[in-house]
Amino acid sequence: MSQVVQSRRLTAPDLARRKAEGRRIVALTAASAQMAGIVDPHCDFVLVGDSLGMVAHGLDSTLPVTLEMMILHGQAVVRGTAHALVVVDMPFGSYEASREQAFASAARVLKETGAGAVKLEGGAHLAETVAFLTRRGIPVMGHVGLTPQAINTMGGFRVQGKAPDAERLLLEDARAISEAGACAIVLEGIVEPVARAIAQAPEVAAPTIGIGASPSCDGQILVLEDMLGLSDRTPKFVKRFGALRGHVEAAVRAYAEDVQAGRFPEEAQTYGGS
Numbered sequence: 541m542s543q544v545v546q547s548r549r550l551t552a553p554d555l556a557r558r559k560a561e562g563r564r565i566v567a568l569t570a571a572s573a574q575m576a577g578i579v580d581p582h583c584d585f586v587l588v589g590d591s592l593g594m595v596a597h598g599l600d601s602t603l604p605v606t607l608e609m610m611i612l613h614g615q616a617v618v619r620g621t622a623h624a625l626v627v628v629d630m631p632f633g634s635y636e637a638s639r640e641q642a643f644a645s646a647a648r649v650l651k652e653t654g655a656g657a658v659k660l661e662g663g664a665h666l667a668e669t670v671a672f673l674t675r676r677g678i679p680v681m682g683h684v685g686l687t688p689q690a691i692n693t694m695g696g697f698r699v700q701g702k703a704p705d706a707e708r709l710l711l712e713d714a715r716a717i718s719e720a721g722a723c724a725i726v727l728e729g730i731v732e733p734v735a736r737a738i739a740q741a742p743e744v745a746a747p748t749i750g751i752g753a754s755p756s757c758d759g760q761i762l763v764l765e766d767m768l769g770l771s772d773r774t775p776k777f778v779k780r781f782g783a784l785r786g787h788v789e790a791a792v793r794a795y796a797e798d799v800q801a802g803r804f805p806e807e808a809q810t811y812g813g814s
Contacts, residue, residue, distance in 0.1 A: 565759025663713025686729025
C-alpha cells in the first residue's frame with residue numbers, strides 16, 4: 541500500500557537550523573489567504589506584517605493598526621498556507637506597556653490564528669519582554685533598526701546607522717534581543733556596513749533577516765505588494781520582481797470597455813434556459 545507523506549509546516553526553531561546549515565532564509569509578507577497560498581511553497585516564513593494597514597487598508601502608517609485587524613488577517617494567511625512558518629506582527633500599543641500585556645496579546649494572536657510566532661519592534665529595552673514571552677512558550681521574532689511603529693520619535697522613515705554611535709547601539713539592540721531568545725531578528729533600513737557588522741557578529745546568534753539592510757543577512761524579506769510592482773512607489777531597497785499594477789489596470793480597463801460596449805457577458809458566460 542502506498543503511503544502519503546505530508547510535509548511538515550516549518551517552525552521557529554527551523555530558522556536557526558537554516559542558519560546553521562548556511563541556507564538563506566526566504567520570506568515575504570502576505571495579508572490574504574489567496575496571496576499567502578501563492579508565496580507559501582517558496583518561503584520559509586510568511587509575515588503578516590502591520591504594513592497591511594497601508595497596503596490593504598489605505599492607512600498613512602502602521603500606527604492605527606489594531607490587534608483585531610492582525611488576528612483577522614493572520615487567520616486568513618494561516619488558512620492559505622501549509623508549508624511556511626506564519627509570523628504575525630504585534631501592532632503598536634499591544635505589547636509596550638508591560639510584559640503581561642505583551643503575553644496576553646501574543647497568546648491571543650497564537651490561539652486565535654494558529655500562527656507559529658509573533659514579531660515585536662524594538663531593541664534592548666524590549667529584551668526582558670522577549671525573554672518573558674519565550675520562557676512561556678511564545679516564539680518571538682525581533683525587529684531593530686528602522687522600526688515603523690516608532691516613526692514619530694524617529695522623525696519619519698529614516699535610514700538608521702549613520703550617527704557616530706549608531707553601530708554600537710544597534711549591535712547592542714540586536715545582541716540583547718538575540719540573547720533574550722528571539723528566533724530571528726529583522727534588520728530594517730540600516731546602512732549596509734552596520735547591518736553587515738550586526739549580521740556577522742558572533743554575539744548575535746539569532747538569524748538576521750534583512751529589509752533595506754545587507755546581503756550578508758541570513759535571509760531577506762520584502763513587502764509582497766512592493767516586489768510585485770503593485771505599490772504606488774518603490775522604496776530604494778526594493779527590487780521589483782513583477783509589474784502587476786500595469787497588468788491589473790489593463791485588465792480592468794478591458795473589462796470596463798467590454799461592459800460598456802455590450803461585449804460582456806457573451807454566450808459563453810451566460811447560463812442557458814434548458
